[in-house]
Amino acid sequence: MNRPIRVLVAKIGLDGHDRGAKVIATALRDAGMEVIYTGLRQTPEMVIHAAIQEDVDVIGISILSGAHMTVFPKVLELMKAKQMDDVLLVGGGIVPEDDTTQLTALGVGRIFAPGSTTQSIADYIKTEVAKRRNF
Secondary structure: OOOOOOEEEEEEEOOOHHHHHHHHHHHHOOOOOEEEEEOOOOOOHHHHHHHHHHOOOOOEEOOOOOOHHHHHHHHHHHHHHHOOOEEEEEEEEEOHHHHHHHHHHHOEEEEOOOOOOHHHHHHHHHHHHHHHHOO
């Protein structure tokens, strides 16, 4: 039997709005995933450290601060340095479409915009983690 999908939900930087991250964390738990919420004001290094310690399948970053073009590349850089090739990186928040396209090209799985359903997020994560586990 496969272990449950483990998801780390993080808020990086000074962005203090975490209601959405908490809603997503609860929804993913309700979908059968194990969720670790790191809380506010994390650094990319803290998130990667926690992800390694918790042996997660997914890192989800909630971002509303506008720092997405700095935060996601830094997290990807740290993931690459730690050889976390099997970990899915996703995000949610307010990210312009052009930036979303660039982040996806860099290796972010998907950025979920406001209005995305929790079901679509859970389904995407389940599908992508299954692909990685069967690779």
